[in-house]
Amino acid sequence: MEREWDxxxxxxxxxxxxxxxxxxxxxxxxxxxxPSVRTVATDYRxxxxxxxxxxxxxxxxxxxxxxxxxxxxxxxxxxxxLLSTERKKFLEEEWPRIRxxxxxxxxxxxxxxxxxxxxx
Numbered sequence: 753m754e755r756e757w758d759x760x761x762x763x764x765x766x767x768x769x770x771x772x773x774x775x776x777x778x779x780x781x782x783x784x785x786x787p788s789v790r791t792v793a794t795d796y797r798x799x800x801x802x803x804x805x806x807x808x809x810x811x812x813x814x815x816x817x818x819x820x821x822x823x824x825x826x827x828x829x830x831x832x833x834l835l836s837t838e839r840k841k842f843l844e845e846e847w848p849r850i851r852x853x854x855x856x857x858x859x860x861x862x863x864x865x866x867x868x869x870x871x872x
Contacts, residue, residue, distance in 0.1 A: 767806035776834055786824040
């Protein structure tokens with residue numbers, strides 16, 4: 753995980769998003785433990801309550817389960833659930849803004865596809 757934080761949103765939300773990215777990328781798999789609250793707080797110089805708030809959000813979303821005395825673990829099915837919700841969020845929230853910008857700039861699908869192939 754990156755050690756830098758930005759001012760665009762609360763740190764607990766950024767931390768939550770980083771854990772989500774790790775699950776989507778396969779860095780954290782079903783059944784894997786999350787780093788302890790204390791470890792993350794120490795490594796990233798955060799208040800443990802900030803880390804706990806991020807982790808609690810993941811629990812509330814059904815992505816992570818807390819096992820008393822053992823820690824937090826990625827739930828079975830979390831990657832599929834995340835992929836579904838993140839795709840929906842992208843299509844409903846981000847894609848309309850991107851599409852509008854593409855139209856404003858007068859870019860064509862052909863130009864975009866050519867550029868994406870060149871970058872590979």
